[in-house]
Amino acid sequence: DSGVTQTPKHLITATGQRVTLRCSPRSGDLSVYWYQQSLDQGLQFLIQYYNGEERAKGNILERFSAQQFPDLHSELNLSSLELGDSALYFCASSVRTGKSHWDAEAFFGQGTRLTVV
Amino acid sequence: GQQLNQSPQSMFIQEGEDVSMNCTSSSIFNTWLWYKQEPGEGPVLLIALYKAGELTSNGRLTAQFGITRKDSFLNISASIPSDVGIYFCAGTINNAGNMLTFGGGTRLMVKP
Numbered sequence: 001d002s003g004v005t006q007t008p009k010h011l012i013t014a015t016g017q018r019v020t021l022r023c024s025p026r027s028g029d030l031s032v033y034w035y036q037q038s039l040d041q042g043l044q045f046l047i048q049y050y051n052g053e054e055r056a057k058g059n060i061l062e063r064f065s066a067q068q069f070p071d072l073h074s075e076l077n078l079s080s081l082e083l084g085d086s087a088l089y090f091c092a093s094s095v096r097t098g099k100s101h102w103d104a105e106a107f108f109g110q111g112t113r114l115t116v117v
Numbered sequence: 118g119q120q121l122n123q124s125p126q127s128m129f130i131q132e133g134e135d136v137s138m139n140c141t142s143s144s145i146f147n148t149w150l151w152y153k154q155e156p157g158e159g160p161v162l163l164i165a166l167y168k169a170g171e172l173t174s175n176g177r178l179t180a181q182f183g184i185t186r187k188d189s190f191l192n193i194s195a196s197i198p199s200d201v202g203i204y205f206c207a208g209t210i211n212n213a214g215n216m217l218t219f220g221g222g223t224r225l226m227v228k229p
Contacts, residue, residue, distance in 0.1 A: 056216050111159050
């Protein structure tokens with residue numbers, strides 16, 4: 001158990017809909033990362049938050065957004081869903097300041113499997 | 118964007134054999150990490166490397182951070198059936214965000 005909790009574990013929704021994925025980081029971790037894993041693209045970084053502020057952005061679509069709340073949990077919002085958004089979405093967290101390369105040790109949750117039909 | 122080329126894509130070995138897989142990039146990486154993913158689970162961190170030339174072990178696993186900072190390898194000695202899974206290399210290129218760039222994975226299958 002990595003200590004990172006993601007809910008829900010599975011989600012099936014229709015095209016055009018909006019969903020929210022939730023992540024609780026490990027206790028004490030300030031950084032939260034979101035990754036997408038699909039068969040054709042592999043594991044891709046989407047976005048990072050550190051202590052409530054956006055720290056880095058990857059190949060995240062404009063239809064997707066995220067936020068980190070004062071209690072450090074994070075939510076990833078996916079809207080106007082398309083079939084191609086079907087994938088595993090992982091949250092990871094890491095400790096320390098967010099400014100040191102030691103923070104690279106990210107611990108992953110079990111993921112949310114999103115299926116868009 | 119940056120890419121990590123991981124090889125081999127898959128391996129089917131006999132229990133007890135040693136395994137070697139590697140990752141290369143055209144970019145210089147500040148850190149290298151190796152993860153293992155099993156079906157229905159998230160990636161689990163196995164080894165983290167922070168300095169060029171660093172050699173680190175975790176039980177039967179040994180990984181090295183290449184001298185050029187553009188490559189890393191992972192060795193598994195005396196494989197056992199529970200080693201089955203997908204092994205990913207990952208790295209960070211800058212210190213600001215620490216987002217990970219992942220390789221495509223090596224699928225390891227072990228025959229008892």
